[in-house]
Amino acid sequence: MDIKQYMQQVGQQARTASRAIARAGSNAKNAALTAIADAIEAQRPQLLKANSRDLEAGRERGLDAALLDRLELNDERIAGMAEGLRQIAALPDPVGEIADMTYRPSGIQVGKMRVPLGVIGIIYESRPNVTADAAALCLKSGNAAILRGGSEAEHSNQAIAACIHEGLEKAGLPRDAVQVVNTTDRAAVGELIAMPEYVDVIVPRGGKGLIERISADARVPVIKHLHGVCHVYIDDQADRDKAIQVAFNAKTQRYGTCNTMETLLVADDIAADVLPELGAMFKEKGVELRGCEATRRILTDIVAATDEDWDAEYLAPILSIRIVRHMEDAIEHIHRHSSGHTESILTENIGRARRFLTEVDSSSVMVNASTRFADGFEYGLGAEIGISTDKIHVRGPVGLEGLTSQKYIVIGDGHIRL
Amino acid sequence: MDIKQYMQQVGQQARTASRAIARAGSNAKNAALTAIADAIEAQRPQLLKANSRDLEAGRERGLDAALLDRLELNDERIAGMAEGLRQIAALPDPVGEIADMTYRPSGIQVGKMRVPLGVIGIIYESRPNVTADAAALCLKSGNAAILRGGSEAEHSNQAIAACIHEGLEKAGLPRDAVQVVNTTDRAAVGELIAMPEYVDVIVPRGGKGLIERISADARVPVIKHLHGVCHVYIDDQADRDKAIQVAFNAKTQRYGTCNTMETLLVADDIAADVLPELGAMFKEKGVELRGCEATRRILTDIVAATDEDWDAEYLAPILSIRIVRHMEDAIEHIHRHSSGHTESILTENIGRARRFLTEVDSSSVMVNASTRFADGFEYGLGAEIGISTDKIHVRGPVGLEGLTSQKYIVIGDGHIRL
Numbered sequence: 001m002d003i004k005q006y007m008q009q010v011g012q013q014a015r016t017a018s019r020a021i022a023r024a025g026s027n028a029k030n031a032a033l034t035a036i037a038d039a040i041e042a043q044r045p046q047l048l049k050a051n052s053r054d055l056e057a058g059r060e061r062g063l064d065a066a067l068l069d070r071l072e073l074n075d076e077r078i079a080g081m082a083e084g085l086r087q088i089a090a091l092p093d094p095v096g097e098i099a100d101m102t103y104r105p106s107g108i109q110v111g112k113m114r115v116p117l118g119v120i121g122i123i124y125e126s127r128p129n130v131t132a133d134a135a136a137l138c139l140k141s142g143n144a145a146i147l148r149g150g151s152e153a154e155h156s157n158q159a160i161a162a163c164i165h166e167g168l169e170k171a172g173l174p175r176d177a178v179q180v181v182n183t184t185d186r187a188a189v190g191e192l193i194a195m196p197e198y199v200d201v202i203v204p205r206g207g208k209g210l211i212e213r214i215s216a217d218a219r220v221p222v223i224k225h226l227h228g229v230c231h232v233y234i235d236d237q238a239d240r241d242k243a244i245q246v247a248f249n250a251k252t253q254r255y256g257t258c259n260t261m262e263t264l265l266v267a268d269d270i271a272a273d274v275l276p277e278l279g280a281m282f283k284e285k286g287v288e289l290r291g292c293e294a295t296r297r298i299l300t301d302i303v304a305a306t307d308e309d310w311d312a313e314y315l316a317p318i319l320s321i322r323i324v325r326h327m328e329d330a331i332e333h334i335h336r337h338s339s340g341h342t343e344s345i346l347t348e349n350i351g352r353a354r355r356f357l358t359e360v361d362s363s364s365v366m367v368n369a370s371t372r373f374a375d376g377f378e379y380g381l382g383a384e385i386g387i388s389t390d391k392i393h394v395r396g397p398v399g400l401e402g403l404t405s406q407k408y409i410v411i412g413d414g415h416i417r418l
Numbered sequence: 419m420d421i422k423q424y425m426q427q428v429g430q431q432a433r434t435a436s437r438a439i440a441r442a443g444s445n446a447k448n449a450a451l452t453a454i455a456d457a458i459e460a461q462r463p464q465l466l467k468a469n470s471r472d473l474e475a476g477r478e479r480g481l482d483a484a485l486l487d488r489l490e491l492n493d494e495r496i497a498g499m500a501e502g503l504r505q506i507a508a509l510p511d512p513v514g515e516i517a518d519m520t521y522r523p524s525g526i527q528v529g530k531m532r533v534p535l536g537v538i539g540i541i542y543e544s545r546p547n548v549t550a551d552a553a554a555l556c557l558k559s560g561n562a563a564i565l566r567g568g569s570e571a572e573h574s575n576q577a578i579a580a581c582i583h584e585g586l587e588k589a590g591l592p593r594d595a596v597q598v599v600n601t602t603d604r605a606a607v608g609e610l611i612a613m614p615e616y617v618d619v620i621v622p623r624g625g626k627g628l629i630e631r632i633s634a635d636a637r638v639p640v641i642k643h644l645h646g647v648c649h650v651y652i653d654d655q656a657d658r659d660k661a662i663q664v665a666f667n668a669k670t671q672r673y674g675t676c677n678t679m680e681t682l683l684v685a686d687d688i689a690a691d692v693l694p695e696l697g698a699m700f701k702e703k704g705v706e707l708r709g710c711e712a713t714r715r716i717l718t719d720i721v722a723a724t725d726e727d728w729d730a731e732y733l734a735p736i737l738s739i740r741i742v743r744h745m746e747d748a749i750e751h752i753h754r755h756s757s758g759h760t761e762s763i764l765t766e767n768i769g770r771a772r773r774f775l776t777e778v779d780s781s782s783v784m785v786n787a788s789t790r791f792a793d794g795f796e797y798g799l800g801a802e803i804g805i806s807t808d809k810i811h812v813r814g815p816v817g818l819e820g821l822t823s824q825k826y827i828v829i830g831d832g833h834i835r836l
Binding site for chain 1: 437440441514520522524526528531533535536618619634637639641657659660661663664666667668671753762771773775776777779780781782783784785786787788790791792796797798808809810811813814815823824825826827828829830831832833834835
């Protein structure tokens with residue numbers, strides 16, 4: 001069987017299983033999630049053994065330390081996977097929720113019912129815990145999943161798949177509700193993203209390169225999480241101390257996350273008041289600052305920012321700083337350079353807060369809060385499969401609801417259209 | 419300037435105008451819509467003159483009578499366009515609506531704000547009234563629009579565009595908020611659907627061929643309305659008289675619409691009771707019936723349905739009829755042959771109604787109501803730009819809300835993440 005035939009078979013099986021999982025009740029789905037968590041804990045030795053094969057192969061192939069760290073499973077991470085599954089079991093089930101049911105003048109009742117998308121293809125890189133995580137979110141939202149992990153985590157992913165299948169069978173749900181693609185051939189990805197008859201949406205999780213490649217070639221809708229070039233704007237009517245704390249937190253609370261501030265915009269009139277203290281704090285923390293000309297007249301020992309800096313997602317202790325005349329210029333800069341992920345204004349002026357919230361076109365827009373809050377758990381979604389920087393279907397952190405849609409339902413009593 | 423340069427310029431202008439239209443207040447948008455309606459009424463002679471040029475060219479090119487009829491503007495249709503604009507002005511503005519604002523344990527407030535999608539490209543065929551209609555829906559929902567009508571309606575569309583620009587200017591909104599592509603070169607469509615930097619979503623309105631072509635080539639998300647192969651299933655626990663009335667209405671109230679029933683499924687146990695009377699009604703109305711074997715044992719004078727019939731969108735006085743054992747078989751047939759548009763069960767059994775509503779995966783699912791109700795006006799959307807048979811973003815009739823999205827908004831008071 002070649003790759004195309006294999007992926008077609010995977011697709012057909014997913015489509016068939018999607019009908020069963022779509023109508024499965026919450027109890028069955030939760031039982032499956034709990035059984036998967038139990039299996040993961042019970043099969044810890046097998047998971048560690050499979051993982052050690054991946055780690056060994058990775059070392060032989062010369063993977064760097066960061067990649068090997070992402071690849072590694074240990075007792076704590078296995079416990080974390082099981083805990084994540086139980087948390088998702090505890091979330092409310094979005095499927096079947098009926099909203100806005102009203103009588104129309106014709107006498108029919110019209111409302112919307114929340115329904116699964118069908119089959120979700122997830123393409124991801126080295127972290128094996130994504131296998132359990134993504135499977136759980138798809139299951140709970142009533143979708144069948146086709147998971148394609150990185151080849152470097154092959155054995156770990158298959159071992160986790162065994163736990164998932166055990167849990168599904170215990171709960172009386174079809175094994176094929178979650179399939180982990182059983183080949184490391186790259187052509188499998190090409191097939192997966194070109195089967196609109198079997199796959200309803202693709203969620204790629206990984207680097208910008210992977211996501212851009214997939215988006216360019218996909219014949220199926222893609223929920224993209226491209227990258228995070230996030231901005232904080234300190235308005236001249238900001239509270240000086242709050243502004244310094246929030247801007248510092250947005251950059252330094254964690255460097256490698258997509259909701260970390262990458263560029264700080266400061267209103268001209270407050271720059272001389274906030275930048276010296278902020279500059280000293282960043283310096284002490286080891287953050288490299290790159291400034292515009294005006295910034296460098298205040299922070300005289302920092303390097304000049306280049307044009308590339310305004311578009312950079314550093315994911316590192318580096319920050320670019322630009323002084324702008326007023327909020328309009330800040331918004332203009334954001335619309336030109338932001339990736340549409342998260343932006344925050346720091347101001348005590350309610351009019352400006354209102355305008356910033358309305359006019360900035362990003363998936364999360366904030367007032368007096370650190371961009372680091374842009375996250376499914378902080379927002380109360382309970383779990384997240386990614387953060388969408390797309391504009392259609394879903395924006396921002398994507399939880400269970402983002403993996404569903406709404407269909408119309410109509411109830412009459414023999415009503416005909418006149 | 420070649421087509422690519424021209425379309426790039428159109429795209430850039432739309433992107434710039436989209437910022438202004440996104441933050442425009444409801445009063446300004448409604449003033450523009452009313453002013454466009456006034457201009458359309460005031461320029462009736464010019465519209466009729468431009469339209470007569472299109473009609474003449476169409477007759478020379480040998481367009482058939484149905485196409486010429488769709489192309490024609492007359493006093494009544496011009497009044498209808500103006501009336502449609504005023505109706506859209508009277509609808510509530512979806513933009514800026516804030517939902518689900520709650521305090522999170524961290525102290526931040528998180529909610530969702532409804533926002534425009536940005537720039538919408540609409541590709542449509544001969545009816546010139548779509549130009550006014552689509553422009554109005556995009557404007558009201560805070561989007562900039564790029565409209566590409568059929569070449570056969572070129573002069574009519576440009577005359578309507580002049581009215582739209584006059585109205586926009588009167589209301590102080592940028593002309594470029596609505597641009598009607600000013601070339602009949604087919605390459606313009608290819609450019610329009612491949613500019614993700616300037617266009618956020620494409621809505622094609624036209625035949626299945628056009629929509630499939632656009633979906634295959636688009637580099638931009640597409641809200642598709644493919645076709646309607648709609649089913650009515652008469653359950654053995656249906657009320658005989660209601661069932662006959664509803665099934666008759668679903669086929670005959672109008673033949674050429676996408677929500678018209680194309681296949682009737684009948685439970686074995688009720689077939690002999692309902693089919694003779696229904697068959698006689700259809701025969702009297704001039705509807706050609708094509709039946710499965712079992713159907714032809716009851717309706718002995720009808721032709722046999724072929725495999726193609728079960729997938730056909732007739733848009734004509736033709737109906738295929740199949741007898742099934744029970745609801746499960748009906749759902750199975752629907753999942754195999756439906757286009758995902760609209761299906762209706764006729765039954766008095768609440769358990770079956772509940773299961774049909776939940777399990778059938780179409781954009782509208784109905785109980786004891788004619789499929790002809792699947793329509794933006796009947797559902798109370800006030801207006802509709804199409805009916806989505808897609809599964810992501812929006813399903814079923816697409817009104818103003820379908821042309822918007824939701825972003826997260828966060829309000830803190832100096833909150834940092836710990």
